[in-house]
Structure formats: C-alpha cells, structure tokens
Amino acid sequence: MATILESEAAFSARALEHGLSVPHLDRLKDQGLANMSKLAFSLTTPGTVPSDDALKALLDDNVDNVTVGQLSSIRRLMFDAQTLCASQIKTPLHETDAGKKAELVPAERATRIENQKVRLQGIELTGKALVLDYINLTVKDVVPKDKCQISNELQLHQAFTRRALACDLMQVCTYREMERWHRHLLDQMQSPAPPGFRPPNMEQILRTDRAGWVKMAERLLSLKRKADGTLPLGQALTALQSDPSVMFHLVPLPIEKGTTQPKTAAPKADDAAPKPSNVKKKDKLKPAKGRGKGAKGKPSAKGKMPTELIGLHQQDKSGRRMCYNFNMHKGCDQATAGQSCQKGMHSCMKCFGAHPAYQCTMA
Template identity: 30%
Template structure:
C-alpha cells in the first residue's frame, strides 16, 4: 500500500505524465497490468536491454494497434522507470528492511484512497477537524504494511487542518542507510489538544477514519466502540463515588490496544477475508483488565480546614503596669484605664513552622510548643497544661509533632 511499486493510482498518474493517454492506460489495466511492479515484468526482465523492434510490436499488440513513435517512446520510458524503481526497491528491501516500514504513502495513492473513503462513507463528513492528517494516515498504513498493531495516542491523531496551521520548518537528520550516511528532512507536527470531551472524541474518530482508510476495521465497528467507551461518562456512580472522568477514558483506550497487541491481533484481513479487529476490539473493551479501569473512583474525604495565616492571641488590658502572663508576648503601653494593650503575633518555633504546624486549634485554643518539640510532663496526651493543649501542631491529634505520620 505504501510503495509506489504496487500503487495503482501512482501507475495511472505516472503513465499520463510520461505521455500515454487514458485509453492506453485502460488497455494495460484491463490486461492485468495496474502497477509499476507489474509493468516492469510485462516485457522482458528488469536489468536487461530492451529490443526496439520487439518492444514496438509489443506496444501495438497490447496498448494501441496504431501506436506512433511518440506512444512507443512514452511506453518505453515508463517501462524503464518501472524496472529501475523495482530494482531500487528490492535493493532497499535487502539492505535496509526497516526503511520500507517507515515509507510514506504516495500522494496519488493517498488521494485516490481518501476519495474512495469519502464516497464509501457518504453520511460522514470527512473534512475540517474530521479530516485525518497525513502523518496519521502514514502511521496507520505503516502499521498495516508491518502487519503489527500499535497504539496511536489521541494527541497523535491530528487533523489535516492542524498540520497546515501548526507546520514547522523541517529539520535535517542524518540516518544510516545501506551502510552510508544520508541526510534527510524530517517534518515535525505538534501534538493535538485532547483535553475536553469533544476534542478527545474528535481525535478518536479521526483515528477510526484512518483505520478504515487502511482497511484495518469497518467504520460501524469503530463507532460502536466509541459509543460504548464514552457511555461511561453518563453513568450515575454509587453513593460516595465520583463519575467517570476523561482521564479514565484515555487509560482504558490504551489498555484495549495493549490487550489487542498481547493477543496478537493482526490489522490485515485473515485468510477468510475477515477483519480481526471487527470482533477483537469489542471483546477487548469488555475484558476484565479494561473494565477495572472504568470503575467509579471513591470521593476524597474533606479534611478540616486549617488557618493559613498565623493566629494572634488577644491580650486583655492590664489594670496597671506589669508584664502580664508570660505565655503571651509583651504588650505595648502602660495599660492604664481607658487604654488597652496591643495584641501581638505569636511566634511559632522554626521547627514547628517548617513542618507545617500552627500555634492554635481552629477553635482558638493554644497548643503547647514544648509538647511538640521536646515533650512536656505537665499533662497527659490530649490534656492541657499552662502552655496549651498537648496535641499535634499539624494534625491536632493526641501526639507530638515528632510522631506525626508514624
């Protein structure tokens, strides 16, 4: 599918470009010669010289009875190109077998197959955001050529519009090919956005169209798969559980393709002409490994809110001069009648502050710093001493800060 040697669309396009007419090409196709690979062996053998007189007689017998010298020369040129391309393809297959699996789809072949896809799916709009990008089509057709499934993530399922609007300058890379270094241009396309439900659905639909394009699956089967997958978003969860999220759809989708690969499902038709993905895709979605990822998640329990800022202890006005309670910071002013002392901020020890501890409970009760740092023997765990309550300065439970998390 990805080779110009076996592409019928590329053969017709190239034959018209070298000077043959449409009736001439139709004569070859009706005779069973519909690709460059077949045309290379239609007369003689690749690598051998072409006899002019014998080839002229062959053209008049198989292409056009009244063929002139222009028709014969055009056919001879096409035959030479077909034999040269075939020999180069065979050499590449032997010296660089991996290169054939990464070859891009010929332009004429892609256009012909896309037009056939649009005619086949007459009720589906294959344009705009629903038009699969060339990189996506190449990725799926390479998978078909290798006859080995691979997972195509939603962000890699770009549209043709995305490719045109986000195209970057091609970068030059050096590759080892046939025991020599070759400089090639590599196009890079940014990943598509799939953060919302609509964008994710469109990305997976484009992947389905690419699979139908490569004849790996039927369109109705893939649409049914998407409906079953996205139906989990509308399921009502049990009490205490959350509804299924988009992240929970991406993980099962990846698990489905992982299971298909583990089960050795092939993208091509089997010997009976049946597409294995048509039946294996639904079975993989219903498997235990995938269903487990679609279960509702338990809601997180709400933790008691703690004050983010440091609390200040209110200081009552003193009746006269004096230091007041030692637990509170020193106030400012004489504290005479009609004036009140100014409240100041409690200084939390650095060790408690670095650990995320505070000075007061949410109810305003003070916490003993000695109990949290070095221990305090003036009261039991959870009780109160002259400095404050014997509770953790971080979680407010009956233990010191040193035992928090143990």
C-alpha cells in the same frame, strides 16, 4: 496496505504523467497490467530492456500505429516499473527501519480519501488534515513531538474521530469498527454510578484506551487483511470490550471526601461548645491552648493541601499561587480556565496547562 508497486491509482497517475492516453491506459488494464509490479515482469525481467516492438504491442495490435512519442511514454513507464522492483528487492537485505515502513503514495492516498467521502456520507471531511508520520505508518516507541489538546469531552471525541478516519484511510480497520470502540468508551462516562461512587472520567477513558492498544500489540502479529476479507485489528477492537484486564480501568471510583474536611471541622467544634455560662472562661483559654499541646499534629485548615492535590505544584512557573478548587472535581465557579480568582490562578497543577489537574492527560 498498497505500496507504489501494488497501487492501481499510482500506476494510472504515473502513466498519464508520462504521456500515455486514457485509451492506452485502459488497454494495459484490460491485459491485466494494472500496477507497476505486473508491468515490470510483463515482457522481461527487471534489468533486461524489452524490444521496441514488444513495447508497441502493449499499446496497439498494429505496431506501425504507435508513434515515437507513444513509444517513449511506454518505455519510461516500463523503466520506472523495473527500477522500483529492483529497489524493493534490495531493501529487505539492509534490514533498516526505513525498509520496514509501508509507504502510502499520494495518488493512492487521494483515491482512498475520495472513497471515504462516498462511504462516510454523514461525516464532513473538509478542513481535516490526516498526517500519519509523513505518509508512513510505523509502530514503535518514539518521543512525542506534538500534543493534542484534550481538556474536555468534545475534544476527546474529536480526537477519537480523527484516529478512526486515519485507520480507515490506511485500511487497518474500518471506520465503523474503530468508532464502535470509541462509543463504548465514551458511553461509560454517562453510565450512572453506585451511591458514593463517581462515573469514569476522561483520565480513566484514556487509560483504558492505552491498555487496549497495548493488549492488541501483544496479540496481533500482522495487520494485513485475511483471506476471508476481515481485518485483524477490527476483530481485536471488538474483543477488547469483554477483556477484564482492559475494562478494569473503567471501574467507578469512590468519591473523595478528604477535600471537604477542613470546611466542616470548624462547625463541629462550635456545636460541641459548652453552655453560655462557661463560654467566657473557655474563650480565655483557647489562645494559649491553640499555641500549645492542643494544636500539635493538627495543622490549620487554611493553606492545608487537599488529599486530591498532594504531590502537585502549588505555584505556576511565574511563582503565582494556583487555585485548589479549580484543580479538584468540585471546581471553582468564580472564573474560567486561564484566568484567576481570589484563591489563585486557574491552571493545571500538573503541567500548568489551561485545564484542571483531574482532567490532565499527563502521567
């Protein structure tokens, strides 16, 4: 990742801001002075002021042709380069978190976005904002301040696309390498499952993705480009597809049958009823039997908490009952998310969001 000292785009932008012309900038680049780091050590070491004739010689072979304004511009650019170099040397001595961040300057950032538009012709980049910790890429445990709404497959795909573009912008891996990993995850949701099992859901996809990033954090020592031009993160993403400890999270799970038992218990009891001649006598005994020993250990089907929802909230923050069917995989066909039906509000029983509990990403 290019810092302000190594970025050619930042060097060009700073030179033009200080008043140098495009021919003068091209002359500097022809001499191999294409960034701040090289310019800082071209004439003297940082801390030693170069002479006026030496500065003029960078702009023209005949120093008499260099005007006072042009000399002022190259002197300002040289001062910036030497000051930044001196500041970079002092930073590692303090060993602070700020010194460990790799800064991506706005000029370099804008240049990379333009390059993305040329390379990724089939992707519309307008209207998307890519923010990476205020132009800094850091890897550490922090408390999340913002949440990305992921309640369906489309929102999950869009979130994956934004991450692929951000990683391509920071040049830690290519867009194609990251999208190959994303497609591998999303394709699992379309794969047919064995009888009695269901395909992986979004919760399993997110769990697999998190496990993959943890595995790469353990294996990768650096994200810098190798001598052969390859990026370590791209190779690690490809290796995740064959890692059993990561792909284990995508194993199809059995279909839960506990939620259908309360509805099927009543018909079974009717099927086992005695002959019509004895029904009246049995019916007289049913109320007393229901209140006595016969009902012990068998709670009524009405209001019984399904196995899939045990441990979750039954009421929202306002005390309103929440619909069980909406939060389970079978769903509720009476209303949409954020509304309500006769059985209660259609909101998540985990985080109270406008999505079912089985699609909730909250741990």
